[in-house]
Amino acid sequence: MSYRANFTVPTKLGDAIGFIRSASSFLLIAHRSPDIDSIASAIILALALKRQGKEATISVQGPASSQITSFMGRFGLSLSEPDYSAGCIVVMDTNSPSLFDFEAVKSASSKKILIDHHSPKRGVMAEFDVAVVDESAVSTTEIMYYLLKEWGEPITKSMALAISAGIVTDTANFIAATPRSFHVLSEALGGCGASFQDVLGLINSPVEFSEKIARLKGAQRLKLFREGSYIIAVSKVSSFEGSVARSLLALGADVSFVGAAKEGEVRISARAKNELTKKGLHLGRDILPAVAQLIGGDAGGHAAAAGANGINADALDASLGICVSKVRDFIKTI
Secondary structure, three states: OOOOOOOOOOOOHHHHHHHHHHOOEEEEEEOOOOOHHHHHHHHHHHHHHHHOOOEEEEEOOOOOOHHHHHHHHOOOOOEOOOOOOOOEEEEEOOOOHHHOOHHHHHHOOOEEEEEEOOOOOHHHHOOOOEEEEOOOOOOHHHHHHHHHHHHOOOOOHHHHHHHHHHHHHHOOOOOOOOHHHHHHHHHHHHHHOOOHHHHHHHHOOOOOHHHHHHHHHHHHOOEEEEEOOEEEEEEEOOOOHHHHHHHHHHHOOOEEEEEEEEOOEEEEEEEEOHHHHOOOOOHHHHHHHHHHHHHOOEEEEOOOEEEEEEOOHHHHHHHHHHHHHHHHHHHHHO
């Protein structure tokens, strides 16, 4: 079966591959507080580049969780300090300037590539020589599969596992999967003899003690808002806000907003169940961007999962209130 099958292939792959072929050194940037999809996308490209004898380092702004460092170690890789003098800079899985050092990338003389599956931001995309952005992809690793195939690079077992890990985690264990994502998963694993059990072994690491505490504190501080038959959950923690937001959905909420604030920094993570996103709710496009200016930062993401980052910690409560109000207004229309 052709890798293209009957599915739409991301555009501008050829342009990106042209820049990749012409450079000898690479800086691969995953977003701040990287998830598995972001770091796995960088791992896939790093493995392909190293096989060709090219230099490639992976970097993030700020710390990464022990899960991510352990995940990278399974591929024999680790994070490095960014070298913006590399011949080519590739930013993976984000176009939000608050989630990587946008100014450093912007001022670098390197060729620049963006590979992402979030709603495009024209002001950011304009700073890249080529932007491969496909909102229909469930994960950035899904795009990386097509990039490798278009490039003609063999997909090794390690690459297939990284592709699959990104798809599984970014679809919340296939809840948000599409026929194309199942096709990519099947082709990637089947082509190298890897098993799905191998993928689960990579991503099912024990939850850190501190993350367990954050989830429990998030539940303890929970505030609930009802609109019709839907429940909106709001909480505040000091860290792991994304994990807490997911756990609130598991407890029964239909939409969750979890904030974390300290002096000079504020973060909001949001999650929604598919029932509402299928009816038109889009957290990354319509809800969180409404508070970006208030918190002095940026916001974006998917329909069912989004985040906002800023510097005005004093605006957290007001921002959470705006998010709840906008979701309630949306529910009233359906």
